Amino acid sequence: MKYNPPFGSLDPDAPYVDRNVPGAVAGSRVPAAAVEDPQRELVNLILAAGLTPDEDDLHQLGKAIQSGGLNYVAAGGSANALTATLLQPPGTLHAGMEVSLNVAAANTTTAVTLNVNSLGAVTVYRPFENALAVGDIGVGINKFRFDGTHWRLVSPANMIAGSPASRWTKLSNGLIMQWGKVATNSGGPVTVTFPVTFPTSVGSVVVSDESSPVVSNQIACFGVGLITTSSFQCVASQNFSSAVIDQGNWIAMGY
Numbered sequence: 001m002k003y004n005p006p007f008g009s010l011d012p013d014a015p016y017v018d019r020n021v022p023g024a025v026a027g028s029r030v031p032a033a034a035v036e037d038p039q040r041e042l043v044n045l046i047l048a049a050g051l052t053p054d055e056d057d058l059h060q061l062g063k064a065i066q067s068g069g070l071n072y073v074a075a076g077g078s079a080n081a082l083t084a085t086l087l088q089p090p091g092t093l094h095a096g097m098e099v100s101l102n103v104a105a106a107n108t109t110t111a112v113t114l115n116v117n118s119l120g121a122v123t124v125y126r127p128f129e130n131a132l133a134v135g136d137i138g139v140g141i142n143k144f145r146f147d148g149t150h151w152r153l154v155s156p157a158n159m160i161a162g163s164p165a166s167r168w169t170k171l172s173n174g175l176i177m178q179w180g181k182v183a184t185n186s187g188g189p190v191t192v193t194f195p196v197t198f199p200t201s202v203g204s205v206v207v208s209d210e211s212s213p214v215v216s217n218q219i220a221c222f223g224v225g226l227i228t229t230s231s232f233q234c235v236a237s238q239n240f241s242s243a244v245i246d247q248g249n250w251i252a253m254g255y
Helices: 030-048 060-067
Strands: 072-074 081-084 100-102 113-116 121-125 140-146 150-153 168-170 176-183 189-192 204-210 221-225 231-237 248-253
Touching: 030 060, 060 072, 072 140, 081 100, 150 221, 204 231, 231 248
Parallel strands: 072 100, 081 113, 121 150
Antiparallel strands: 100 140, 113 121, 140 150, 168 176, 176 248, 189 231, 204 248, 221 231
């Protein structure tokens, strides 16, 4: 839609003026497009959001925006070659554009494309790296953002973040962080089980002493070993020759 100036005006941005008889102002003549075009534009927006225009409802524009229906649709195509047909065709892809797709099957390869309204198949990557892992796109609603070159999976359906009490969380880039406390003993290593199993690999496990107050000759050094995706072993020592009873805080990262 474009601005329609008063009928007969040579200035495309000319304002409208009211009739003023004492001031000898005739008032602007309103072209039909100035009345019709805004109505058509608003009705098209309401329809594109999946709503039915209602002459008795003067809040439909707000409802259309709130519905999220302009950029939401069930995904078509296949798990690795997604398609989307928005009710309001975008015409072209713009950097910053977002679409939310209800996906029926997780991706099974690292090469995935998304084709929105037949504008072309574009590669899908994670938010901060030009890569994608099998299963990154989960079953359910996934949000994608176009960066001008690629689609970025900014909110995957399979991103289930645990609460602080559950002692784990999964970030949108796939990284999983877990944390907790460990009580060692003098008999040797103890096994710590992660709150949830890392799907693929553990990148790091770090344990620090929980001494309170901090006394230099009571601080223990914690050793970590036998790390698996579900657990690790830990031992504490103050002289590097024998295990001791102590308390520690641990944090682990993986994916």
